[in-house]
Amino acid sequence: MSVVLEIDGLEVRTRGGQRLLRGVSLSVETGETHGLVGESGAGKSMIGKAVAGILPRGVTVTDGSIRLDGQDLLALGRTKRRRLVGERVAIIPQDPLTALNPCRRIGGQITDRLIHILGWDAKRARLRAAELLEEVAIRDPARVLNAYPHEISGGMRQRVLIAAAFAAEPALIIADEPTTALDVTVQKQVLRLIGDLQARHGTALLFVTHDMGVVAKLCPSLTVLYAGHVVDQGKAARIFGPAPHPYARALIAATPRYDRPEESLLPVPQDVIDALDREVAQADGAHG
Amino acid sequence: MQNAILRLLTTLVTLFGVAVVVFVVIRLAPGDPIAMMLPPGASEDDIARLRANYGLDRSVPAQFGIWLSGVVQGDFGTSISLRQDVGSLVLGRLPATLELAGLALILAILLGTTLAVIGTLRRQRMAESAVDLWNGMMLSIPDFLWGLIFIVLLGVVVPLFPISGRIDPSLNPDYATNFLLLESLVRLDFRVTADLLSHMFLPALALALPLSAVIAQVLKQSLKEVMHLDYVVLARAKGFTEITVLFREALRNAVLPTLTLVGVQFTFLIGGTVIVEKLFSYEGLGNLAIDAVINRDLPLIQGIVLLFAVLFIATNLIVDLTYAALNPRLRHG
Numbered sequence A: 001m002s003v004v005l006e007i008d009g010l011e012v013r014t015r016g017g018q019r020l021l022r023g024v025s026l027s028v029e030t031g032e033t034h035g036l037v038g039e040s041g042a043g044k045s046m047i048g049k050a051v052a053g054i055l056p057r058g059v060t061v062t063d064g065s066i067r068l069d070g071q072d073l074l075a076l077g078r079t080k081r082r083r084l085v086g087e088r089v090a091i092i093p094q095d096p097l098t099a100l101n102p103c104r105r106i107g108g109q110i111t112d113r114l115i116h117i118l119g120w121d122a123k124r125a126r127l128r129a130a131e132l133l134e135e136v137a138i139r140d141p142a143r144v145l146n147a148y149p150h151e152i153s154g155g156m157r158q159r160v161l162i163a164a165a166f167a168a169e170p171a172l173i174i175a176d177e178p179t180t181a182l183d184v185t186v187q188k189q190v191l192r193l194i195g196d197l198q199a200r201h202g203t204a205l206l207f208v209t210h211d212m213g214v215v216a217k218l219c220p221s222l223t224v225l226y227a228g229h230v231v232d233q234g235k236a237a238r239i240f241g242p243a244p245h246p247y248a249r250a251l252i253a254a255t256p257r258y259d260r261p262e263e264s265l266l267p268v269p270q271d272v273i274d275a276l277d278r279e280v281a282q283a284d285g286a287h288g
Numbered sequence B: 001m002q003n004a005i006l007r008l009l010t011t012l013v014t015l016f017g018v019a020v021v022v023f024v025v026i027r028l029a030p031g032d033p034i035a036m037m038l039p040p041g042a043s044e045d046d047i048a049r050l051r052a053n054y055g056l057d058r059s060v061p062a063q064f065g066i067w068l069s070g071v072v073q074g075d076f077g078t079s080i081s082l083r084q085d086v087g088s089l090v091l092g093r094l095p096a097t098l099e100l101a102g103l104a105l106i107l108a109i110l111l112g113t114t115l116a117v118i119g120t121l122r123r124q125r126m127a128e129s130a131v132d133l134w135n136g137m138m139l140s141i142p143d144f145l146w147g148l149i150f151i152v153l154l155g156v157v158v159p160l161f162p163i164s165g166r167i168d169p170s171l172n173p174d175y176a177t178n179f180l181l182l183e184s185l186v187r188l189d190f191r192v193t194a195d196l197l198s199h200m201f202l203p204a205l206a207l208a209l210p211l212s213a214v215i216a217q218v219l220k221q222s223l224k225e226v227m228h229l230d231y232v233v234l235a236r237a238k239g240f241t242e243i244t245v246l247f248r249e250a251l252r253n254a255v256l257p258t259l260t261l262v263g264v265q266f267t268f269l270i271g272g273t274v275i276v277e278k279l280f281s282y283e284g285l286g287n288l289a290i291d292a293v294i295n296r297d298l299p300l301i302q303g304i305v306l307l308f309a310v311l312f313i314a315t316n317l318i319v320d321l322t323y324a325a326l327n328p329r330l331r332h333g
Ligand SMILES: Nc1ncnc2c1ncn2[C@@H]1O[C@H](COP(=O)(O)OP(=O)(O)O)[C@@H](O)[C@H]1O
Pocket: A014, A020, A038, A039, A040, A041, A042, A043, A044, A045, A046, A047, A056, A057, A058, A059
């Protein structure tokens, strides 16, 4: 199996020098689903943004490499990099309510990349969009293509965004907490949908979430992130097994259960946090 | 439908209010229109007769009643100084002012949008500061001062543009309407178009500069916010260039919150035509308004003010319609 995405020693800092990612390394193979977990603020989204080249203003990659299909993105020129990422990577965003342009019809928002980046003709792109909408179980594709975002429901918008991500047959999809903004029943459907499409299209998936329950279902391998630091990485079977990293165990314990939502969540214990902070400080010391 | 009726009613009430206020105020202001019409040696009797002739011997409410009953029938009275029908005088001048204000608005939008886009696209601090500096300068100099500056610089020192009138009298186009610019375009009479534009350019630019700065500032701020929204960032990740992202995803959404303000500022621009038209001897409503005030021509002032009020209301209506047209959430079906 070939590697689609290979991140090595990635350092991301703010202009003020704050380290948001501390030497993160991970790789995703063709057709594989790799989970990226950690508490809110751990830097999960920063990894996706660094790959897609959409880091916020004032935040930059200061060290390390990001290889996509073997090409070092950080060594490419801006235009080349933008094109390569546009062709090979797609994002399923977190919030379907803000990720669609309220002033543009759905159809154009799915086909624009096919037409302008991949060079398809408009008719073919339109057919493809309709096809994909059917794949994500939207019954009336023609109507949805002509609709504005406010005319369809939140769950449907998320399915539109999933369709848009798969439409261009990217090599890698980064799904950044794609179900967090949805209610529980819709969450399950959307997860199943992403899993199905991913298997059918053979797309590599970097699945970002803070929900260990989702990872357990979807991801054969994962990376556990704490404060921009990889604290554990490997096969799900091991991490969900008898002896995981204490932080991973705490995250698993903190996972809400769909069958027992009233059960109070366990916070990550203070001694685990303290141990992690020592670990991170030590790694920083070694790093310089 | 209900909305439209409500709107029509409030419009009528507004216009009525404007009419009452103006009617009273111009009659309280010092200066006698009749005395200004007659030669210095006129007798008391002559003056009294003329006053009666124009109905100025009656009480203000009675005068208003007479005026209003005329207006309802489409009769806006007779200009005292020009001895012509106010309605046809004012409507005859309106096209010249509309064309001037329209051109100024187009210039302001082009200039303001360009500045806002440059200030947004160029990430360097320098570009943004330069745009801010330029805006500050445009905002601190009012339209009539720009007019004077242009007359001196581009009319006298380096005479690039004509600085007086609407059109070269020798052209004298025989047109059906007084919308000379539009009609010359429709008739493909480009010699006339060019001459009109060269006459309009400086006054239109003087009116446009302050508005362009307002547009640039508000739109730049709005763009800055919109450029961080999820769908814009997502479009960037799709591989689109910054400029495509700005025009396709951000601009329309950024324009929406700026429309109302631009509408208000445009009514100021229409107000600005009064002095600027006078400066450039441009034969529009504003120019007519100043003469009317100097001559204490009460019916004419009344008619012009009412027409300006209608223009302001129409501007608001157009802003609302544009907003609805640009925002799919307000559209039906
Ligand atoms: N624009 C920004 N500038 C500076 N720091 C930021 C910015 N956006 C996020 N951060 C910081 O980066 C860290 C990682 O954020 P993020 O990747 O969004 O976390 P998450 O794991 O929840 O996705 C957080 O501590 C956050 O405060």
